[in-house]
Every structure is written in C-alpha cells, then in structure tokens.
Amino acid sequence: MSRIVSLAEAVQSTIKDGDTVAMEGFTHLIPHAAGHEIIRQGKKHLTLLRMTPDLIYDQMIGMGCADKIIFSWGGNPGVGSLHRLRDAIENGWPNKLDIVEHSHAAMANAYAAGAAGLPFTVFRGYIGTDLPKVNKAIKFIECPYTGERLATIPAHRPDVAVIHALRADKQGNVLLEGILGVQKEAVLAAKTSIVTVEEVVDDFGPRNLNAVIIPSWALGAVAVVPGGAFPSYAQGYYKRFNAFYKQWDNIARDRDTFLAWMKENVLDKTPEDFARHVEGLRTAAE
Amino acid sequence: MNYKPNEMMTIAAARALRNEDVTFVGIGMPSAASNLARLTHAPDITLIYESGTLATKPTVLPLSIGDGELCETALTTVSVPEMFRYWLQGGRITVGFLGGAQIDKYANLNTTVVGPYDKPKVRLPGGGGAPEIATACGEIFIIMAQSKRAFVEKIDFITSLGYGEGGDHRERLGVKTKGPTKLVTDLCVFEPDPVTKEMTVTSIHPGVTREQIQDATGWTVKYAANVAETPAPTEKELSVLRELHSRTAKAHGDAA
Numbered sequence: 001m002s003r004i005v006s007l008a009e010a011v012q013s014t015i016k017d018g019d020t021v022a023m024e025g026f027t028h029l030i031p032h033a034a035g036h037e038i039i040r041q042g043k044k045h046l047t048l049l050r051m052t053p054d055l056i057y058d059q060m061i062g063m064g065c066a067d068k069i070i071f072s073w074g075g076n077p078g079v080g081s082l083h084r085l086r087d088a089i090e091n092g093w094p095n096k097l098d099i100v101e102h103s104h105a106a107m108a109n110a111y112a113a114g115a116a117g118l119p120f121t122v123f124r125g126y127i128g129t130d131l132p133k134v135n136k137a138i139k140f141i142e143c144p145y146t147g148e149r150l151a152t153i154p155a156h157r158p159d160v161a162v163i164h165a166l167r168a169d170k171q172g173n174v175l176l177e178g179i180l181g182v183q184k185e186a187v188l189a190a191k192t193s194i195v196t197v198e199e200v201v202d203d204f205g206p207r208n209l210n211a212v213i214i215p216s217w218a219l220g221a222v223a224v225v226p227g228g229a230f231p232s233y234a235q236g237y238y239k240r241f242n243a244f245y246k247q248w249d250n251i252a253r254d255r256d257t258f259l260a261w262m263k264e265n266v267l268d269k270t271p272e273d274f275a276r277h278v279e280g281l282r283t284a285a286e
Numbered sequence: 287m288n289y290k291p292n293e294m295m296t297i298a299a300a301r302a303l304r305n306e307d308v309t310f311v312g313i314g315m316p317s318a319a320s321n322l323a324r325l326t327h328a329p330d331i332t333l334i335y336e337s338g339t340l341a342t343k344p345t346v347l348p349l350s351i352g353d354g355e356l357c358e359t360a361l362t363t364v365s366v367p368e369m370f371r372y373w374l375q376g377g378r379i380t381v382g383f384l385g386g387a388q389i390d391k392y393a394n395l396n397t398t399v400v401g402p403y404d405k406p407k408v409r410l411p412g413g414g415g416a417p418e419i420a421t422a423c424g425e426i427f428i429i430m431a432q433s434k435r436a437f438v439e440k441i442d443f444i445t446s447l448g449y450g451e452g453g454d455h456r457e458r459l460g461v462k463t464k465g466p467t468k469l470v471t472d473l474c475v476f477e478p479d480p481v482t483k484e485m486t487v488t489s490i491h492p493g494v495t496r497e498q499i500q501d502a503t504g505w506t507v508k509y510a511a512n513v514a515e516t517p518a519p520t521e522k523e524l525s526v527l528r529e530l531h532s533r534t535a536k537a538h539g540d541a542a
Contacts, residue, residue, distance in 0.1 A: 026351075027353070028337070028354070073412050074412050075411030077313060077352075078348070078350050101412055101413075103415065103417040103418055104413075104414050104418070105370040105418040108367040108369075108371070109367065109371065123375060124421075124422070125418045126417055127459050128420075128421070128456070129413070130403075130444045131398075131417065134404075179352045179354075179363055180363065180365040181352075181366050182367060240354060242349045242353070242538040243538065
C-alpha cells in the first residue's frame with residue numbers, strides 16, 4: 001500500500017545519494033515540485049533517467065545533483081537549448097556529467113520492458129544512425145524466426161520513479177488523464193516510487209471504465225502538492241506556463257543568474273508555494 | 287502579396303501533404319506546415335504528435351510536443367510506448383515530417399552534436415523520435431532553412447538516416463520505406479535522384495537564383511532536367527498561415 005506523506009518525507013525516505021531516479025512526464029505532468037525538493041535536500045551523485053530532461057533536469061544538473069544522465073531529447077521544447085545541461089556536457093560545470101543517449105523509441109521500449117520484468121527490449125530501431133557508435137548499451141540481435149536484425153537495449157530498472165498524477169483517493173490509488181507519457185511504465189519498472197498529486201479525493205467517482213489508475217499496492221509514497229507540475233501542466237487543473245519556458249532561456253543561460261534564481265525560487269521556498277504559482281493558470285478560471 | 291522566404295518554405299511544405307496522409311509531426315516548422323495543410327487543402331489529414339495525440343486539430347500551434355491543446359483536440363491520446371510501438375513501428379504513418387541542424391546531400395540529418403561527440407562544439411538536443419521516424423514512416427518530408435552551416439558536405443553525426451551513402455544503401459540496411467522524398471527550404475525544393483538518391487533541385491521559389499542556392503549549400507548542387515518555379519503563395523495560404531501564427535503568439539504570450 002502507498003503511504004500518503006509530505007513531499008519532504010517522501011523524498012527523504014525514498015531517494016538515496018547515488019540512486020538511479022526516473023522522473024517522468026512527457027511535457028504534461030512533470031514532477032517539478034519533487035525536483036525542487038530533491039535539490040533542497042542536496043541529493044548527490046544521482047543517475048537521472050528521463051526521455052526529455054526538460055527544465056526539471058536542467059535545474060537538478062545545474063545544482064549538482066547528477067553524475068550521469070540517460071535521455072533521448074535534451075532541449076527546451078519549442079525554445080532552444082537547455083543551457084545547464086549543455087554547460088555540464090560542454091564544460092563540466094558544476095561537475096562532470098556522463099551521458100547515455102538513446103532515441104525516444106528505445107527509451108519508451110526500455111521502460112515497458114522494465115515494467116514487464118524483462119531484462120531487455122527488442123525493437124526495429126537505430127538503423128543507419130551513429131548512436132550505437134557512442135552508446136555501448138545499444139546492440140543488435142537476429143530475430144530467431146525471421147532473421148531480421150533488430151535493435152535491443154537493456155530494460156530500465158530505476159531505483160525510484162517520480163511522477164505527478166492528477167489525484168489520489170483515500171486508499172492511495174492514483175489517477176492520470178491526458179497525455180500519459182511513460183509514467184505508468186516508469187512506476188512499474190522502478191523498485192519504488194513517489195507520486196505527487198493535485199488533490200486527494202474520497203472516491204474517484206464516475207469515470208471511464210478504462211481510466212488510467214495505478215493501484216495503491218504498486219506505489220511507494222504519495223504526496224499532495226497542488227500545482228506540483230508547474231510550469232508544466234495538469235490536465236483539467238491548470239495550463240502549461242509556456243511564457244515561463246521562454247523566460248527560462250535567459251535565466252539558465254548564465255551561471256550566476258541561474259544560481260540566484262534557484263536560491264530565490266527553490267532553496268528559499270517550500271512545496272506549498274506551487275499552489276500560488278498556478279493561481280492565474282487554473283483551467284476553471286477561464 | 288509580399289511574403290517572406292520562410293513563409294514560402296512553410297507553404298511549399300504544406301502543399302506536399304495530402305488529405306489522406308497520416309503524418310507524424312515534429313515541433314516547430316513541421317508543425318506549422320502540417321497545420322497549414324489541415325487548415326487549407328487537406329482538412330481531413332491526420333496529424334500525430336509523439337506525445338501520443340492521435341488525429342489532433344489544434345487551433346494554435348503548440349510550443350511543446352505535448353501542450354494540452356493537442357490532447358484536448360485529439361480523437362484520442364495513447365501512451366508514448368504505444369505511440370512508438372504500435373503506431374510508428376507498426377507502420378501506420380504515411381509521412382514523417384522532420385527538421386534538423388545539419389543535413390548532407392543524401393538527406394541524412396544531424397540533431398545531436400556539432401564537433402566531436404566527446405568534446406562537442408555545440409551540444410544539440412539529440413534525436414528524440416527522429417531515428418525511428420526516419421525509417422518507419424512511409425516517406426519523409428524535411429523542412430529546413432538553407433545555409434552553408436546547415437547544408438554541409440559531411441555532417442558531424444548521423445542522428446537519422448536519409449539515403450546513407452546514396453544509391454541502394456537504405457535497402458542494404460534492410461529499410462523498406464522510401465526515405466526523404468522532399469526537402470523544402472526557403473529557396474527551393476529538393477527531391478532525390480531516382481538512382482544516386484542525391485537530393486536534387488526540382489523547383490525554385492519565385493525570384494530565387496541558382497547562385498543563391500549554391501551560396502547557401504556546402505556541396506555542388508545538382509538540378510533536375512526540368513526545374514519548375516514554385517507557385518507563389520496564394521492570398522489564402524498566406525492569410526491562414528499568418529492568422530495561425532498570430533493566434534499562437536497571443537496564446538503563448540498570454541499564458542500567464
């Protein structure tokens with residue numbers, strides 16, 4: 001059964017220095033509040049796994065939480081570079097960052113294989129690309145039935161998956177709607193998990209019979225953090241703050257500006273501040 | 287009507303899409319061109335974004351590949367593993383629409399790194415969906431503004447396969463799809479030579495000279511026997527595109 005606890009307690013009791021942590025959410029439902037809590041607790045030497053590092057890993061990398069990153073697309077969507085990720089790769093600031101680079105198809109398949117309890121995944125991919133030359137985890141095997149050459153990479157089995165869901169019920173089951181990304185796969189592939197949610201309800205009520213619900217007994221800790229995906233979004237709760245994604249380009253470009261922003265908006269703040277961030281973005285407010 | 291080179295590029299790319307296409311859309315210019323096609327000559331085109339949104343009809347262009355707008359206007363939304371396994375790898379997509387930072391004459395694309403991989407001059411975002419889009423879609427359209435920095439003799443890293451070393455290289459690698467059949471730039475349209483697969487100019491945008499095209503290309507440009515002039519944008523194409531961009535700017539700027 002999942003435990004409904006504070007975010008601080010969830011991070012403290014679940015994530016250890018050196019862990020492999022997958023914080024997922026494909027543009028939608030990115031667990032930003034959890035990322036900030038990990039930064040505040042000064043977690044170090046993490047291997048960060050995520051398809052699209054996005055602002056959440058730009059911040060964690062810039063604050064020195066990570067030794068290694070496993071990813072498939074490291075940009076600020078529609079805006080440009082992730083400057084902290086680039087500074088770490090190009091200049092080793094604030095520390096050297098090892099990279100393991102995949103394609104989206106490979107990453108998605110590797111999470112699904114992890115969730116399925118398999119050691120590796122097989123897919124038709126990486127044909128004619130240079131990625132296998134720089135990533136030794138990419139190998140090719142022959143199909144035993146047709147002889148076709150297919151790509152394989154090891155399954156993802158993170159120590160901890162961290163996701164943001166829409167809501168939990170009192171039993172600690174969680175519900176997701178909208179763009180689902182690889183969150184369910186990441187949670188089921190991981191040894192344990194932290195889920196932040198917008199709210200806890202008595203009961204999910206009337207719903208689609210095939211609603212995406214991850215049962216309590218498949219989860220670790222659940223923490224209520226309204227607005228916890230900001231500046232990403234939560235379908236039906238608040239919209240993506242696209243203007244901030246554009247502003248981030250300037251904030252993150254310069255080391256000092258970045259550090260000042262992180263002190264003011266992360267180190268000196270708490271998870272409760274996220275509710276205030278999304279006030280003007282509430283879907284119902286339109 | 288006056289128009290800008292990048293408007294001509296987006297419009298020429300949009301025209302290449304057909305009403306019956308199922309298109310895997312990348313963010314940025316591919317997204318603008320695909321939605322322009324949907325709002326003009328191809329109202330029934332199916333647009334798919336890798337975030338899992340199937341048959342989406344956004345009223346403004348998304349900033350990211352997974353804006354709420356895409357999900358809310360989609361027929362349905364599937365998980366990302368399902369998107370890549372069943373819909374892309376399963377062979378359901380007729381056209382993949384890509385851009386890139388660097389391209390060579392065989393339409394291989396680099397979105398990974400400028401300079402050596404281990405000591406990059408510029409670290410680019412990486413492949414994302416492109417490595418598999420490039421080989422799993424029925425055919426590929428590429429949209430890229432032309433410059434010597436981007437159109438190079440040899441790209442620093444092959445992120446996604448075009449025609450490899452040319453000729454039958456795709457077939458030798460076991461790839462059954464066509465590959466890049468159109469490369470639309472702000473100056474002209476390239477299509478692959480039927481035999482060598484070298485990208486060859488088949489249509490030049492109005493007012494553009496062969497000299498301008500060569501000056502913006504890092505290899506010696508080849509031309510088809512019959513080179514057409516790209517029809518100038520129509521008033522309708524331009525006004526729909528401009529309205530789309532202005533709705534988008536307003537939506538993204540007013541998000542707070």
